[in-house]
Amino acid sequence: MRVYLVQHGDALPKEEDPDRPLSTTGRTEIEHLTALLQRSGVSAERGYHSGKTRARETAEILAEGMLLGSAPEARDGLGAKDPPEPIARELDEAEQDLLIVSHLPFLGHLASRLLTGRSEPVIVSYRPGTMACLERGQDGWSLQWMLRPELLAVSGVGPIEL
Secondary structure, eight states, X not given: XXXXXXXXXXBOOTTTOTTOOBOHHHHHXXXXXXXXHHHHTOOXXXXXXXXXXXXXXXXXXXXXXXXXXXXXXXXXXOSTTSOSHHHHXXXXXXXXXXXXXXXXXHHHHHHHHHHHSSSOSXXXXXXXXXXXXEEEETTXXXXXXXXXXXXXXXXXXXXXXX
16 A cells, blocks of 8 residues: 655745645646656545645646546645644555645654654655655555655656656
8 A cells, every 4th residue: 555645835925825825836846746647657546635725736736647536635634733643543554545635744744653653753854745655565664755846847757667
């Protein structure tokens, strides 16, 4: 089972738009990420986001390239300050690959909890538009790969095997 943990893309400042939708840069970075994932055959059966505009928009863009026939859903428990333990327990039992789009510090704590059994210290460093793929195997969770927007800055990135 794989879980794709994504920090929403770069968003507009609160002073410019209190709803904080994706900025042009954020949208472009997530579109590049989606194109790479699609070319690489990365997919998930379900997708969740926190319900915040920037997370919803990020999840919707990613869904176009990687969700298998379902739309991403808003989900409680994925807020920036929510405790990671309830979601981690669900993921420990999940059987289908899953996309989660959320915020910091929640994502860092969730990744640490899955990888080490403890939510602190945070061991996976995110920035807006970052995706980490964690896989659960017989011996627990492991980090399979991580993509940051600066790695996708050059358009026309060729397909790679993930």
